[in-house]
Amino acid sequence: MEALSAAGEPAIATHALTKRYRGGQLAVDRLDLVVPRGSVFGFLGPNGSGKTTTIRMLMGLIEPTSGTARVLGEEMPRAGRRVLPRVGALIEGPALYGFLTGRDNLLRFDAADPTADPRTRRARVDAALDRVGLVAAAGKKARAYSLGMKQRLGLAAALLQPRELLVLDEPTNGLDPQGMREIRTLVRGLASEGTTVFLSSHLLDEIEQVCTHAAVMAQGRLLTQGTVAELASSARGRLAVTTPDTAEAVRVLKEHGVNDLTVDDDRVTGELPAAVPELAELNAALVRAGVRVRSFGTARASLEDAFVALTGEGFDVAG
Amino acid sequence: MSQAELTTAAAGRAAPSPLWALSLFRSEVGTVFRRWRTIALLGVLAAVPVLVGIAVKMETDDGGAAGHGGGGPAFISQVTNNGLFLVFTSLAATLPFFLPMAVGVVAGDSVAGEASSGTLRYLLVAPAGRTRLLLAKFSATLAFCCAATLTVAASALAVGAILFPLGDVTLISGVTVSFGEGLLRALAVAGAVALSLVGIAALGLFVSTLTNSGIAAMATTVGLLITAQIVDQFPQLHAVQPYLFPHYWLSFADLLRAPVYWDQLLDNVGLQALYAAVFGSAAWARFTSKDVTA
Ligand SMILES: Nc1ncnc2c1ncn2[C@@H]1O[C@H](COP(=O)(O)OP(=O)(O)OP(=O)(O)O)[C@@H](O)[C@H]1O
Ligand SMILES: [Mg+2]
Numbered sequence: 286m287e288a289l290s291a292a293g294e295p296a297i298a299t300h301a302l303t304k305r306y307r308g309g310q311l312a313v314d315r316l317d318l319v320v321p322r323g324s325v326f327g328f329l330g331p332n333g334s335g336k337t338t339t340i341r342m343l344m345g346l347i348e349p350t351s352g353t354a355r356v357l358g359e360e361m362p363r364a365g366r367r368v369l370p371r372v373g374a375l376i377e378g379p380a381l382y383g384f385l386t387g388r389d390n391l392l393r394f395d396a397a398d399p400t401a402d403p404r405t406r407r408a409r410v411d412a413a414l415d416r417v418g419l420v421a422a423a424g425k426k427a428r429a430y431s432l433g434m435k436q437r438l439g440l441a442a443a444l445l446q447p448r449e450l451l452v453l454d455e456p457t458n459g460l461d462p463q464g465m466r467e468i469r470t471l472v473r474g475l476a477s478e479g480t481t482v483f484l485s486s487h488l489l490d491e492i493e494q495v496c497t498h499a500a501v502m503a504q505g506r507l508l509t510q511g512t513v514a515e516l517a518s519s520a521r522g523r524l525a526v527t528t529p530d531t532a533e534a535v536r537v538l539k540e541h542g543v544n545d546l547t548v549d550d551d552r553v554t555g556e557l558p559a560a561v562p563e564l565a566e567l568n569a570a571l572v573r574a575g576v577r578v579r580s581f582g583t584a585r586a587s588l589e590d591a592f593v594a595l596t597g598e599g600f601d602v603a604g
Numbered sequence: 605m606s607q608a609e610l611t612t613a614a615a616g617r618a619a620p621s622p623l624w625a626l627s628l629f630r631s632e633v634g635t636v637f638r639r640w641r642t643i644a645l646l647g648v649l650a651a652v653p654v655l656v657g658i659a660v661k662m663e664t665d666d667g668g669a670a671g672h673g674g675g676g677p678a679f680i681s682q683v684t685n686n687g688l689f690l691v692f693t694s695l696a697a698t699l700p701f702f703l704p705m706a707v708g709v710v711a712g713d714s715v716a717g718e719a720s721s722g723t724l725r726y727l728l729v730a731p732a733g734r735t736r737l738l739l740a741k742f743s744a745t746l747a748f749c750c751a752a753t754l755t756v757a758a759s760a761l762a763v764g765a766i767l768f769p770l771g772d773v774t775l776i777s778g779v780t781v782s783f784g785e786g787l788l789r790a791l792a793v794a795g796a797v798a799l800s801l802v803g804i805a806a807l808g809l810f811v812s813t814l815t816n817s818g819i820a821a822m823a824t825t826v827g828l829l830i831t832a833q834i835v836d837q838f839p840q841l842h843a844v845q846p847y848l849f850p851h852y853w854l855s856f857a858d859l860l861r862a863p864v865y866w867d868q869l870l871d872n873v874g875l876q877a878l879y880a881a882v883f884g885s886a887a888w889a890r891f892t893s894k895d896v897t898a
Contacts (some may be wrong), residue, residue: 297661307895315831344729366855369731380722384639396631397737404625410732 294358296320296450296481297343299437301553302340302352312338314505315352320483320498325476327492327513328485329592336485337377339502340454344374357449370400373448375456379439383428387419387438390427394442401446413441417466432459440468451475453484457491469495470528489592493517499594524564526571527579534576541567628732632744636710642748645706646755652702653760660684663769686771687764688783692860694760695753695797699853700833703752703797704804708825710748710765710891711808714741715891717818719898734892742809742884749801763863779862796856800874803849803879804829816898846871849879865884875889 294397297320304313313335320326330336343354345362354361356368381390384472391410395401401409414423417437422430430438436459443451453472457465472482472495486492492499493513500510509516524543528534538546543555568581636642664684673704677695682689694874715738726785727737764770773786781789808825815821835841845851852872 293720306897341725341897344725345731346725346728347897348893366730366733372729374726374729376725377722380726382635382721382723385635392732393631393635394726396627397727397732399625399628399731399733401624401627403624438854439726 294322294355296322296324297326297354297356297483298350299343299354302339303350303355304335304342304347305350306338307524312505313342315503316505316507318500318510320480320481323476323479324498325472325482325496325498326484327499328483328490328498329353329487329489329501330485332487333504334502335505336502337454338505340374340376340452340483340485343452344372344376345369345424346376366399367507370398370446371449373443373446373451374454375436375439375443375450375451376452376454378455378458378506379435380444381427381430381435381438383426385427386424387427387430387434390438392443393440395445398446408443409445413444416471417441433464436460437464440471448480450481450483453482455486456484457488458488461494465491480493483604522586524555524557524567524583526576526581527551528553528576529579530576533574534571534578537571537574537576538567543567552581610630614702618791628736629740632740636744636748637751640699641713642710645709646752647754649698649702649706649752650759652698653690653763656680656694656697657683657690657760657763657767660690676796682717683764684768686773687766687768688761688773688786688790689791690764690768691757691760692793692857694756695856696854698756699797699800699856701758701829704829704850705826706752707745707749707801707804708773708829709822711805712821712823712825713818714745714809714885715812716815716821717812719816719896720818722898725896728896735888738809738813738888738891741812742805742887744803745809746802748772749805752796752800753794753798760870761790767803775860776857777790777861781862782821793856794860796859796869796872799876800850800853800856802876803883806880806883806887807832807849810883810890813887813890813894822886847875849875851875861885 297318299318300312300492301317302316302318303311305311316335316339318339328336328339338347343356343361345365348362357371359368361368361538381387382393383391388410390408391413395406395410396403411423413422414420417440419434419437419441421433427435427438436456437547440453440456443453451472456472457528460468469491472484475496476482476495484492484496495511498511499513499516501508524538526534526538529551531544531553532550534553535546535548538553538555542558544558546555564581564583568578571578571581633638634842660680660683679689679692683693715724718727727733730738770783772780773783774780775789804825807828810819811824811828812818812821815824829850833849836845837849852868852875853873855868856871858867
């Protein structure tokens with residue numbers, strides 16, 4: 286059966302997906318992305334790394350320069366009419382009709398979907414408003430909404446129908462801490478119902494909290510993708526030794542291949558080599574050399590370490 | 605809900621009724637007519653017959669016959685005898701500029717306005733479908749053409765009935781017909797005027813697909829209207845004039861002859877259809893291949 290074979294495919298799979306904007310800017314460069322079904326997939330990258338551009342191609346808003354994008358087992362943008370009703374999307378923040386009320390905005394977006402049943406429209410709109418906690422403000426003109434309320438209404442538009450895939454471009458942008466927590470709860474709830482969630486964000490701890498998988502982009506290229514646990518562990522932990530004999534400790538650690546050694550008072554830290562030596566051996570070697578060790582251990586790498594290690598520390602946006 | 609249930613639920617609604625497709629058109633019309641700008645444009649159009657009616661009334665109360673000797677818009681001299689002529693006068697007065705300007709504003713804003721507010725991307729991922737969305741936009745603009753024309757005609761009829769006597773209508777060719785037939789002819793004239801606006805509606809729609817700025821699209825469309833009207837005035841440019849969309853606009857007066865002169869009326873219909881075909885296709889070609897990044 287067609288539907289079954291499609292269900293076996295990843296929610297999103299791109300092959301050598303490339304976008305060069307008309308100005309000549311290479312925004313996405315030979316991207317091979319695989320988003321497994323049922324995952325909560327974090328899409329990370331500094332400003333201007335091509336996240337939104339990738340999402341626009343996945344949603345059929347822009348034509349790829351080359352390469353292919355498959356969403357829910359079908360090729361985009363060609364199969365948009367079949368694929369997009371099963372996808373909810375929030376792209377580059379919400380966009381609303383300021384002169385319509387929140388509810389009328391949702392009624393309009395729902396009317397744009399030819400597969401949406403007009404007989405259930407009001408009920409579905411009310412359910413979506415309820416889901417994002419906007420029932421009380423539903424009768425207000427959208428022009429009078431705060432940024433967070435607009436964001437919630439945009440999310441409600443993505444939830445007008447049961448979706449197989451949700452694509453959320455920076456969904457917590459502009460939300461208060463309470464709102465952020467609600468969004469995380471919402472995402473977890475949707476994921477437990479079987480919806481695949483693809484979300485881009487700058488907030489690393491947010492990704493670490495809700496995502497099962499993640500990918501990191503920089504300057505249009507995919508640096509890495511995998512489960513969040515894999516990514517965090519791929520960033521090597523740092524070794525930290527506290528000792529009064531810092532000079533001697535640095536010498537011994539260097540002999541054993543520890544790089545990037547820094548001394549801060551009585552604390553020596555360094556990056557463990559790729560072939561991690563047995564830590565007990567390292568400690569024994571220090572003691573044998575007469576280094577008095579007060580404490581010895583490694584600090585666990587966070588996703589943030591992984592991210593910074595991959596994309597570099599620099600703050601400036603790459604042109 | 606499990607993955608399998610989700611998939612079947614989605615497959616279960618994948619067979620929509622063909623009637624549901626009309627939802628977008630209805631929503632589009634509702635959105636156009638709930639904008640403040642649309643209401644204001646219709647308000648201005650409704651005010652024109654009021655002003656013309658009052659001006660004629662004041663002038664005739666002073667003793668003279670209004671607009672005698674060809675001054676002012678067509679039919680203005682008959683208004684004092686028959687309020688129904690205010691309908692023809694008002695349509696003749698608004699067709700060169702006010703009506704097409706209002707249509708240019710609505711058509712120019714149709715796609716570009718959604719692009720500049722960003723709602724276009726949400727309509728497209730809904731998914732409205734680019735061809736379907738463009739058709740809904742064009743139909744809604746045509747609905748506005750009818751509404752705008754009817755606003756002028758209805759306002760003129762009301763003002764005419766209040767300020768002037770109503771009665772049998774003397775046509776341009778000298779034949780007198782009953783008031784009922786005059787009313788029917790007024791309706792036909794309104795239809796011809798609304799049809800005359802199809803060309804600029806298609807032109808505005810095309811301009812609207814070229815830019816992401818609603819204001820720029822409106823200004824360009826109204827600019828093209830003014831240019832076409834000016835070019836249509838120069839005898840030296842008569843070679844291009846039959847292809848200008850305003851060229852046969854005043855042909856609606858031929859509906860007030862007995863028998864009706866059809867030549868120019870049909871030329872007008874043909875020209876408007878040509879504009880709809882050419883610029884409609886251009887808009888479609890542009891919009892279906894356009895990168896929507898705003
Ligand atoms: N419409 C456009 N025309 C030309 N270049 C563009 C356009 N949109 C984006 N770009 C360029 O493409 C690159 C990627 O932009 P994109 O918006 O995809 O980044 P992003 O990862 O979403 O960034 P952010 O985190 O700031 O949202 C940038 O260098 C940007 O300047
Ligand atoms: Mg972005």
